[in-house]
Amino acid sequence: MIVPIQIITLLSIFQISVLASDWPQWRGPDSNGIADASDLPTVWSKSKNIAWKIALPAWSGSTPIVIGNRVFVMSPSKQAPKKAELEVQAPPSRGPRPGRAAGGGRPQRRQQQGTVDGPGGNELLMICLSRKYGTELWRAQVDSGNELKRKQNNSSPSPVSDGKHVWATTGNGIVRAYTIDGKALWKVSLEESYGEFGLNWGFASSPLLHEGNLVIGVVRGQNTDEPGYVVALDGKTGREVWKVDRPSDAPYESKDAYTTPIPIKVDGDTQIVVSGGAYVTSHDPKTGNEIWRSGGLNPEDSRNYRIIASPVAANGIVYAPSRKTPLLAIKADGKGDVTESHLAWKMEDKSGPDVPTPIVDGNYFYVLNDFGQISCFEAQTGTAIWGPEETGIGRVSSSPLLADGKLYLVGETADVAVVQAGPKFKLLGTNSLDDSYTLSSPAAAGDQIFIRTGKHLFCLSKS
Numbered sequence: 001m002i003v004p005i006q007i008i009t010l011l012s013i014f015q016i017s018v019l020a021s022d023w024p025q026w027r028g029p030d031s032n033g034i035a036d037a038s039d040l041p042t043v044w045s046k047s048k049n050i051a052w053k054i055a056l057p058a059w060s061g062s063t064p065i066v067i068g069n070r071v072f073v074m075s076p077s078k079q080a081p082k083k084a085e086l087e088v089q090a091p092p093s094r095g096p097r098p099g100r101a102a103g104g105g106r107p108q109r110r111q112q113q114g115t116v117d118g119p120g121g122n123e124l125l126m127i128c129l130s131r132k133y134g135t136e137l138w139r140a141q142v143d144s145g146n147e148l149k150r151k152q153n154n155s156s157p158s159p160v161s162d163g164k165h166v167w168a169t170t171g172n173g174i175v176r177a178y179t180i181d182g183k184a185l186w187k188v189s190l191e192e193s194y195g196e197f198g199l200n201w202g203f204a205s206s207p208l209l210h211e212g213n214l215v216i217g218v219v220r221g222q223n224t225d226e227p228g229y230v231v232a233l234d235g236k237t238g239r240e241v242w243k244v245d246r247p248s249d250a251p252y253e254s255k256d257a258y259t260t261p262i263p264i265k266v267d268g269d270t271q272i273v274v275s276g277g278a279y280v281t282s283h284d285p286k287t288g289n290e291i292w293r294s295g296g297l298n299p300e301d302s303r304n305y306r307i308i309a310s311p312v313a314a315n316g317i318v319y320a321p322s323r324k325t326p327l328l329a330i331k332a333d334g335k336g337d338v339t340e341s342h343l344a345w346k347m348e349d350k351s352g353p354d355v356p357t358p359i360v361d362g363n364y365f366y367v368l369n370d371f372g373q374i375s376c377f378e379a380q381t382g383t384a385i386w387g388p389e390e391t392g393i394g395r396v397s398s399s400p401l402l403a404d405g406k407l408y409l410v411g412e413t414a415d416v417a418v419v420q421a422g423p424k425f426k427l428l429g430t431n432s433l434d435d436s437y438t439l440s441s442p443a444a445a446g447d448q449i450f451i452r453t454g455k456h457l458f459c460l461s462k463s
Contacts, residue, residue, distance in 0.1 A: 021035075021037065021445050021446045022065075022163075022445055023035065023064075023065055023443040023444065024065055024066075024067055024161050024162070024163070024209070025065060025158065025159075025161070025206065025207075025209060026063050026065075026158035026160075026206040026260055026441070027260070027262075027312075027357065028443065031208065031262040031313075032262075032313070032314065032360065033312070033359045033399055033401055033402055033441070034359065034361060034401075034403070035401065035402070035403035035404075035443070035445065036403075037445060037447065037448075037449075038404050038447060039404065040403055040404040040406065040444065040447060040449055040460075040461075041449070041460050041461065041462050042406065042418045042428045042429050043429050043431055044460050049460055049461065049462055050459070050460055051134075051459040051460065051461040051463070052133060053134065053456045053459070054456060054457050055455060056073065056127075056455065056456060056457055057077050057120065057121065058076040058077065058119075058120025058153075058155075059076075059116060059120060059153075059436070059437055059439070060073075060074055060153065060155040060156065060440065060452070061153075061156045061204070061440055062075070062155050062157060062158045062440060062452070063206075063440050063441045063442075063443055063452065064158075064440070064450045064452050064457060065159050065160065065161060065166075065443065066131060066443055066450060067161045067166070068131070068163065069130065069131045070128055070131055070137065071129040071130075071134075071450060071457070071459075072126060072127070072128055072129075072159045072161065073127050073129070073159075073452060074124070074125070074126055074142075074155040074157070074158065074159055074168060075120070075124075075125050075127060075155055076119060076120025076121045076122070076123065076146050076155050077122065077124075077125060078120070078121050079118050079119070079120045079121045116148065116437055116454075119146045119147055119148035119149075119153035119154070120146055120153055120155070121146065122144055122145065123141050123144055123146075124141070124142050124143040124144065124145075124146060124170045124171075124172075125139050125141055125142065126139065126142050126159060126166070126178070127139045128166075128182060129457070131448075134459060137182075138182035139182075140168075140176075140184065142168045142176050143170040143172055143174040145172050146171075147171070147202065149171070149201045149202035149204075150201055151397060151439060152202060152204050152439070153171065153202075154170050154171030154172055154202065155170065156171055156202070156204035157170065157171065157203070157204060157206045158206040160206065160207050160208075160209045160214070161180070161209075162209060162235070163180065164180055165177055165178065165179060165180065165185070165235060165236075166179075167207060167209070167214055167235065169206065169207055169216070171202045171203045171204060172189075172191070172203075173190035173197060173203060174187065174189055174190075175187070175207070175214065175216070175238065176188075177235065185236075185238075186237060186238035187238070188233060188238045190218065190231070193240075194226075194229060194231070194243070195224065195226045196223075196224055196226075197218060197221055198220045198221030198222060198223040198224025198226065199220050199221045199222070199256050199258075200221075200222045200223065200253050200256050200306065201258070203218070203258075204258040205217055205257075205258060207260075208260060208262065208272065209235065210232075210263055210270070210272065211285065212234070212235045212236065213232040213233060213235060213241050214233045214235055215230065215231075215232050215261050215272055216230070216231050216233070216261070217229075217230050217246075217257075217259065217260070217261045217274040219246065219255070219256065219259065219275075219277045220256060220277075221255055221256055222252055222253045222255055227245040227246060227247045227248070228245070228246040228248060228257075228276075229243055229245050229246055230243070230244055230246055230261065230272070230274055230281075230288055231244075231288075232285070232288060242287055243288065244287075244288035244289065244290065246274065246277070246281060246290075248277030248278055249278070250277050250278035250279075250298055250305070251302075251303050253303060253304045253305070253306050254278055254298050254301075254303060254304065254305040255278075255306075256276070256277070256307075257275065257276020257277055257306060257307040258306070258307070258308045259274070259276050259307055259308070259309070259311065261273065261274045262310065262312065262313055262318075263285070264282075264316070264318060264332050265316075267333065271285070271332060273311050273313065273332070274311075275307060275310065275311040275320045276306075277307075278298040278305065279297065280293070280294045280297065280320045280328065280330060281293045281294075282332060292335055292337075292338045293336070293338070293339075294320075294328065294330050295337075295339040296326065296328055296339055296343070296346070297320065297326070304323075305322060305323050307322055307323065308323075308355045309355060309356060309357045309358070309399075310357045310399075312360050313332065314360045314361065314362045314379060315362050315380070316332050316333060317329050317330065317331055317360075317379070318330045318332050319358060319360055319365065321352060321353050321354075321357070323354055324351075324354050324369075325347070325348050325349065325350050325352050326346050326347060326348050326352075327347040327352045327358075327367070328343065329343070329345045329346065329382060330343060330344065331343075344380070344381075345381060347367075347377070351369050351373060351387075351388045352367060352369060353367055353368060353369050353370065354369070354370050355370055355396070356368045356369070356396055356397070356398065356399045356400060357400075357441075358400075359399075359402050361379070361402060361421075363378075363379055364378070364379055364421070365377040365378070365382070366400065366407060366421075367387075368396060368400045368409055369396070370395060370396055370397070371394070371395060371396070372390070372392065373387065373388035373390055374387055374388065374389055374409065374419060374425075375387025375388045376423070376425070386423070386424065386425045387425065389419075389425045391409055391417035391419065391427060391430070392417060392430055393409060393411030393415040393416065393430065394411045394413060394415065395411060396409065396410070397412055397439045398410045398440055398441040400441075401442040401449070402421055403444040403449070405420070405422070406418050406420060406421055406428065407419040407420075407421050408442050408444075408449060410438055410440075410441070411438065412437060412439065413435055413437070414433035414434050414436055414451075414453040414454070415430060415431070415432050416432070416433065417429075418430070433451060433453050433456070433458055434453050434454075434455050434456055436456075438451075439454075440452035447461055447462065447463060448461045449461070
């Protein structure tokens with residue numbers, strides 16, 4: 001059901017389309033966490049550089065997307081008051097914030113672990129906001145049925161838009177399409193069509209929009225004998241364009257992944273890359289057929305090597321994290337089994353990421369680990385340039401953002417470190433937001449940064 005909240009007529013006058021400065025899906029326009037943004041703030045406070053903030057019904061790991069004059073977020077409805085308390089175990093002292101210790105020096109790592117008492121309410125919502133004011137324009141109930149799955153609930157997948165439509169996916173496998181103004185178009189259930197997910201910690205993968213199709217990777221599963229698969233749905237109708245099985249011989253929980261497909265250009269043609277279940281696979285976007293496959297993500301054949309961090313790509317190389325180690329850099333111009341023939345380099349340092357997805361800009365490869373330490377490597381060779389360096393933000397589950405020559409890193413207690421990008425490490429500052437349990441990755445568009453905490457969506461801007 002669509003619930004009109006407020007209509008700003010001006011937004012409907014102009015034809016909406018995706019611009020280079022938009023953030024139309026998880027990890028941005030190029031699926032790499034890099035934004036074409038400028039003049040972004042490095043410091044903020046209650047009275048400085050916060051354009052607006054809006055309270056959200058509940059917490060979510062889903063990332064906001066930005067299209068033209070609108071922002072879209074996924075969220076459960078509000079949970080019953082007795083179960084909706086959101087707590088963070090923080091140091092008892094309210095002394096200097098991380099990175100601001102008297103006398104300078106390196107920031108101390110903040111030791112904290114966020115917790116929640118429930119998944120949020122039963123309704124799974126997509127909410128459309130005014131980008132300028134943060135006011136709510138409309139909301140839709142995408143699905144119902146919400147569960148707590150450790151660090152996620154059933155609102156984890158991020159929405160995606162082409163500027164005229166917006167699509168939402170839930171942890172129950174419901175995929176729904178709407179017009180940009182909130183008119184419901186179609187609905188598909190992945191589980192009804194292709195069987196139960198069987199993932200140990202619930203379904204959390206976001207769709208990739210490619211040439212009008214939604215490409216969804218279902219890498220499963222500890223609790224099913226069915227193979228994983230990759231499916232493309234027609235964005236206008238929801239009809240299946242293609243579906244291919246994605247078999248894995250990984251044991252137990254190592255069959256599971258919570259990654260999102262990414263595109264990569266190879267010799268002028270696009271490939272769709274999916275990671276998880278001990279393998280990285282590349283697929284033809286027109287047919288889904290597998291082009292190449294690399295093993296090596298679970299070299300010891302461990303039972304619990306589920307993969308959370310998604311792959312990234314640049315200059316013909318796919319970078320695929322696993323569970324901290326190894327991280328593989330794979331040349332994407334191969335065919336068939338490329339496990340040995342196309343390995344560019346391999347990182348076996350245990351400071352690698354488990355949850356946060358890395359960033360590569362073609363020259364530098366940045367790795368943020370789960371404890372708020374960041375490192376920089378030469379992208380083509382894997383040679384260490386600097387790090388791991390402390391940022392002082394403690395445990396991290398969100399993925400970093402690269403924009404305006406800076407890396408924005410968000411900790412689980414909504415502390416944000418700003419680090420200078422490039423061959424020399426420099427911590428530009430740390431700022432706090434609302435101390436709530438934060439899992440969502442930041443987004444940037446134009447001269448604004450959007451950070452979704454456990455309680456609010458913040459728009460940060462100098463203007």
